[in-house]
Amino acid sequence: AQSVTQLGSHVSVSEGALVLLRCNYSSSVPPYLFWYVQYPNQGLQLLLKYTTGATLVKGINGFEAEFKKSETSFHLTKPSAHMSDAAEYFCAVSDRVNQGGKLIFGQGTELSVKP
């Protein structure tokens, strides 16, 4: 069975500071990993994904994540936070990508950005 743990339900950073949102996964097969963002009153938007290949993945809005198999982690980072980054972020894992595999989500991390 697969699972995702996001450390910290709420993270607060100052504008311009580094953003680090932690995600650890458990999977018995090579995982496919995703970060989604949810802005207030909106649906889930894909930030980035890791399927195969390069372990450092770049996404939209300046975010990136690194797949570390030895640490079973897929932490999300952004060098400099912007006020518009305030949202809820979800890490997810799947055992299949192009055959309709379900996504297993973490609890989510709410990011606040202080001026």
Place this chain on the structure above:
Amino acid sequence: EPEVTQTPSHQVTQMGQEVILRCVPISNHLYFYWYRQILGQKVEFLVSFYNNEISEKSEIFDDQFSVERPDGSNFTLKIRSTKLEDSAMYFCASSEAGKAGDGTQYFGPGTRLLVL
């Protein structure tokens, strides 16, 4: 850019009533999904649908739930007799099939269901 749409955005119903939540997936996608998010909890998988049949379902998806693709564009989730604990945000998603390296699920904006 193509997007997944859902109607209604909000629905209030009485316990025991039937509700149908509607979704229009992205037109060239072949896999369809429903997820739900109870307030304050994680997003949970309910069911996936491919080639006009359920391909996978979770323990949550019991006999009270059903899905249907009634025509070439809509994908619906029906809850036959709603319970208080069905109150949640319901998300529809869709993805392409059979394309190596792809399979990204695109989510709709959700339907917030409140059961009184």
